[in-house]
Amino acid sequence: MSLAAALLAGPGAPQRRAMAKAITLLESTRPDHRVQADALLTELLPHTGKSFRLGISGVPGVGKSTFIEALGLFLIERGHRVAVLAVDPSSSLSGGSILGDKTRMERLSMDERAYIRPSPSSGTLGGVADKTREAMLVCEAAGFDIVIVETVGVGQSETAVAGMTDMYVLLQLPNAGDDLQAIKKGVMELADLVVINKADLDWAAATRAQAQIGSSLRHYGHSGQQASHPRVLQVSALKASGLDEFWSAVELYRKEQASSGGLEAKRRAQAQDWMWERIHSGLRQQFAESPAVRDLLPEVTGQVLQGQMAASTAARQLLNRFSGKV
Amino acid sequence: MSLAAALLAGPGAPQRRAMAKAITLLESTRPDHRVQADALLTELLPHTGKSFRLGISGVPGVGKSTFIEALGLFLIERGHRVAVLAVDPSSSLSGGSILGDKTRMERLSMDERAYIRPSPSSGTLGGVADKTREAMLVCEAAGFDIVIVETVGVGQSETAVAGMTDMYVLLQLPNAGDDLQAIKKGVMELADLVVINKADLDWAAATRAQAQIGSSLRHYGHSGQQASHPRVLQVSALKASGLDEFWSAVELYRKEQASSGGLEAKRRAQAQDWMWERIHSGLRQQFAESPAVRDLLPEVTGQVLQGQMAASTAARQLLNRFSGKV
Numbered sequence: 001m002s003l004a005a006a007l008l009a010g011p012g013a014p015q016r017r018a019m020a021k022a023i024t025l026l027e028s029t030r031p032d033h034r035v036q037a038d039a040l041l042t043e044l045l046p047h048t049g050k051s052f053r054l055g056i057s058g059v060p061g062v063g064k065s066t067f068i069e070a071l072g073l074f075l076i077e078r079g080h081r082v083a084v085l086a087v088d089p090s091s092s093l094s095g096g097s098i099l100g101d102k103t104r105m106e107r108l109s110m111d112e113r114a115y116i117r118p119s120p121s122s123g124t125l126g127g128v129a130d131k132t133r134e135a136m137l138v139c140e141a142a143g144f145d146i147v148i149v150e151t152v153g154v155g156q157s158e159t160a161v162a163g164m165t166d167m168y169v170l171l172q173l174p175n176a177g178d179d180l181q182a183i184k185k186g187v188m189e190l191a192d193l194v195v196i197n198k199a200d201l202d203w204a205a206a207t208r209a210q211a212q213i214g215s216s217l218r219h220y221g222h223s224g225q226q227a228s229h230p231r232v233l234q235v236s237a238l239k240a241s242g243l244d245e246f247w248s249a250v251e252l253y254r255k256e257q258a259s260s261g262g263l264e265a266k267r268r269a270q271a272q273d274w275m276w277e278r279i280h281s282g283l284r285q286q287f288a289e290s291p292a293v294r295d296l297l298p299e300v301t302g303q304v305l306q307g308q309m310a311a312s313t314a315a316r317q318l319l320n321r322f323s324g325k326v
Numbered sequence: 327m328s329l330a331a332a333l334l335a336g337p338g339a340p341q342r343r344a345m346a347k348a349i350t351l352l353e354s355t356r357p358d359h360r361v362q363a364d365a366l367l368t369e370l371l372p373h374t375g376k377s378f379r380l381g382i383s384g385v386p387g388v389g390k391s392t393f394i395e396a397l398g399l400f401l402i403e404r405g406h407r408v409a410v411l412a413v414d415p416s417s418s419l420s421g422g423s424i425l426g427d428k429t430r431m432e433r434l435s436m437d438e439r440a441y442i443r444p445s446p447s448s449g450t451l452g453g454v455a456d457k458t459r460e461a462m463l464v465c466e467a468a469g470f471d472i473v474i475v476e477t478v479g480v481g482q483s484e485t486a487v488a489g490m491t492d493m494y495v496l497l498q499l500p501n502a503g504d505d506l507q508a509i510k511k512g513v514m515e516l517a518d519l520v521v522i523n524k525a526d527l528d529w530a531a532a533t534r535a536q537a538q539i540g541s542s543l544r545h546y547g548h549s550g551q552q553a554s555h556p557r558v559l560q561v562s563a564l565k566a567s568g569l570d571e572f573w574s575a576v577e578l579y580r581k582e583q584a585s586s587g588g589l590e591a592k593r594r595a596q597a598q599d600w601m602w603e604r605i606h607s608g609l610r611q612q613f614a615e616s617p618a619v620r621d622l623l624p625e626v627t628g629q630v631l632q633g634q635m636a637a638s639t640a641a642r643q644l645l646n647r648f649s650g651k652v
Contacts, residue, residue, distance in 0.1 A: 312600070
């Protein structure tokens, strides 16, 4: 049975093995693997896109794992199949800071209705995000109808995850400094929904934070969603409290987006953005690997740093060399 | 007399004509002009870098023109020669929103110790910023020892201006909503100095804003400057009040940066960033103009939008076509 056939055959041990094998193939950098991977993706593509793609981010300590495990268990009880993927560009340095630890989400990871895969650890954010997007397609082809993509608040990873999901949820702690931090970073603008997690720690603080964040979102004219949709919720993942309200909010958002055509438009825009992002990073790679550029670069860079050549002149010389004009 | 010789000959009508001619040459997109422009830049380069490069930004209505005119008059009275350039990526659409209007900075523009040049209106921010950087080199070669680069708060133009100047000053209005806006956009992080302009409108509000912005900057650990340096000042450009304090702060910053080696390091990093920025946008242009890419792009984009081809696969096909591998 081909890899694609095993993936499409339905739940069971062969499918799980095929998923692991397919994702490993997609993560490989060997050129012949890449050709096989592209063929596989093209074969799977008609069977993708049917899941709801949920992005979840939050700073370390906000309780992402506990929240996602509680949510995952909540969802499989209701008949869903749940895949959890991650984008963590720091994992190649740290050896896996999220999802690498096998003891995380212990109950969820042992359930066959769930599939958990740690972040690829292949260096740049672009590369990591790319592999996660492709892994998402594999999970969808295998019939997982909820795909959760998790990220920690590092650099631009939130933007990457918001750019590959249908709905982007930001987890916050119930204290005041935290939300200002998110406003500053522009992360909150990305959020379709803000969840104050660990609300049980301090219900009064959580309620203040909810009001404050709600007001900030109104102030900055957040336009990512329908006006009818709640924007800030309180949850205590540890006590499994608030999850039903959370999921109702997600479902409402999903329905609104589907009926307004917003979901389809978002996915088309995301696919196009993804293509151009890959093209731009591929161009940089071709440039960096060009022997003609490599020959000239040290000398020209030296001249720029010593103020002997204008940077714009240097760029033009290198570009001409790259394109074979000189 | 060659253009370079006229530029280097010292103040006077021939130099002014040469400056206008040189900047027009730099802004030209004709390939033969570009070759001449590169030759000119290389000739001028040893005579550049001696000015202090001051970036000034602020939202429309903050009083940038009045501030810069008052500052320019203040500086020429003290023996400086002042050039004012602008980065305004919207000017190609609006027909010049800043500095295009000849009646702006009327007194300063009539003084021969000052040189005012509107923003180039050549489309993308990268292109506009590039031309302004090159015009700055022309002004420096012509002996202007203070170059002010102005920008309006549009998109990423603040980042571009902070990336080409020695010190970046953000003008703010004396009210509370405004500074939160700047924090949100990350602009304040770029600022080496924040100036509350129009403080005369409401001294009490200006003082509150000063305290609030000062506290935000401390909170977010702004690291752009020495701890000894004042970070927030009040000015009333209209009443020419606070300009001497402003200029003392600039001079102090400049001395600290020069003696610590920070200035030199910043300029080297800026030159290198400039080169790479130009390379990356040049690569995108080569890609967009490649006949092989143009042939394939519509079909592949269509397949991506219809979900028939994964975006990553499409990107690889186009990149292979571009590099002639297929």
